[in-house]
Amino acid sequence: MLRVAVPNKGALSEAAMSMLSEAGYLQRRDRKQLRLLDEANGVEFFYLRPKDVAVFVGQGIIDLGITGRDLFADARLGHGAEEVMGLGFGRSTFRLAAPQGAFSAPEQLAGKRVATTYDGLLSGWLESAGIRDVDVVHLDGAVESAVSLGVADAIADVVETGNTLKAAGMETFGPSILESEAILISSSEENTVSNGAARLIRRLQGVIVARQYVMMDYDIRREHLESAMEITPGLESPTISPLADENWVAVRSMVPAKDTNQLMDELYDLGARAILVTTIHACRV
Numbered sequence: 211m212l213r214v215a216v217p218n219k220g221a222l223s224e225a226a227m228s229m230l231s232e233a234g235y236l237q238r239r240d241r242k243q244l245r246l247l248d249e250a251n252g253v254e255f256f257y258l259r260p261k262d263v264a265v266f267v268g269q270g271i272i273d274l275g276i277t278g279r280d281l282f283a284d285a286r287l288g289h290g291a292e293e294v295m296g297l298g299f300g301r302s303t304f305r306l307a308a309p310q311g312a313f314s315a316p317e318q319l320a321g322k323r324v325a326t327t328y329d330g331l332l333s334g335w336l337e338s339a340g341i342r343d344v345d346v347v348h349l350d351g352a353v354e355s356a357v358s359l360g361v362a363d364a365i366a367d368v369v370e371t372g373n374t375l376k377a378a379g380m381e382t383f384g385p386s387i388l389e390s391e392a393i394l395i396s397s398s399e400e401n402t403v404s405n406g407a408a409r410l411i412r413r414l415q416g417v418i419v420a421r422q423y424v425m426m427d428y429d430i431r432r433e434h435l436e437s438a439m440e441i442t443p444g445l446e447s448p449t450i451s452p453l454a455d456e457n458w459v460a461v462r463s464m465v466p467a468k469d470t471n472q473l474m475d476e477l478y479d480l481g482a483r484a485i486l487v488t489t490i491h492a493c494r495v
């Protein structure tokens with residue numbers, strides 16, 4: 211039986227469960243439920259603290275898990291587990307921040323105190339950046355208050371909209387330490403090719419593609435077909451069907467959802483007509 215860890219609370223929990231539901235797996239209804247057996251799919255789900263997911267998968271107790279790339283890096287597992295793929299939700303950036311004007315470069319942190327919830331991630335980055343003698347202060351949350359309360363000179367934290375930092379009168383400085391999103395991790399490479407795991411990975415890939423692509427249909431005169439196919443090359447290659455009027459063909463192609471309007475404008479300018487866009491409910495790529 212494949213064992214899969216899912217965040218039980220926090221920023222990633224709901225989105226992780228709805229992605230698994232979309233992929234055809236049973237998910238818990240009760241927020242207090244700690245495990246759930248999906249017998250039909252041969253998977254047992256364990257609902258764990260997102261920070262602990264990496265630990266269980268790293269020790270091989272659980273085969274696959276969903277967590278944040280920043281949380282995974284923070285666990286500093288070395289070869290214990292590996293990232294299989296990004297899941298396209300829970301995006302954030304891990305940044306240094308301090309009161310406006312206090313610091314302009316991370317090198318200035320030598321000899322200073324930096325508060326964070328992610329000490330493993332921060333210490334690893336400071337080491338690799340060659341910034342020594344930084345006092346990393348561990349806090350469990352509300353890190354933005356650390357400077358005004360006098361326990362630190364700067365902080366390192368998750369930034370999504372930047373509203374929390376702004377409200378605390380702080381600004382980011384230095385480079386982005388990590389671009390994070392929800393990821394699928396695996397306890398070993400062999401594990402990802404076992405029957406149940408390979409199927410779960412394929413299903414999640416299908417959900418990601420169904421969310422990122424739409425289906426575009428249009429009619430175009432034959433002489434413009436080649437240029438049109440350059441605009442909508444599709445995943446493999448577009449489907450071309452004959453029309454009753456033999457000067458025209460119908461084209462069907464998957465295109466990135468975010469480019470929809472731009473592509474419709476380009477196709478229209480080329481002479482395409484009856485341009486239709488439909489969402490993809492599910493797919494296997």
Ligand SMILES: Nc1ncnc2c1ncn2[C@@H]1O[C@H](COP(=O)(O)OP(=O)(O)OP(=O)(O)O)[C@@H](O)[C@H]1O
Pocket residue numbers: 217219220221222260261277278279280281300301302351368369370371390391
């Ligand atoms: N706005 C956000 N705030 C916090 N975490 C976010 C945000 N957007 C995305 N994430 C991601 O969610 C994960 C943090 O999950 P976690 O459950 O620890 O969040 P949390 O809301 O801080 O939970 P808690 O504070 O209860 O520990 C990280 O991978 C982080 O990058």
Ligand SMILES: O=P(O)(O)OC[C@H]1O[C@H](OP(=O)(O)OP(=O)(O)O)[C@H](O)[C@@H]1O
Pocket residue numbers: 350351352353354367368369370371372373374375
């Ligand atoms: O850039 P923003 O969109 O403002 O989001 C980032 C903030 O959200 C998270 O805090 P959370 O609400 O999880 O509280 P916590 O610090 O107590 O964990 C994170 O730690 C930042 O404080």
Ligand SMILES: [Mg+2]
Pocket residue numbers: 351
């Ligand atoms: Mg938090």
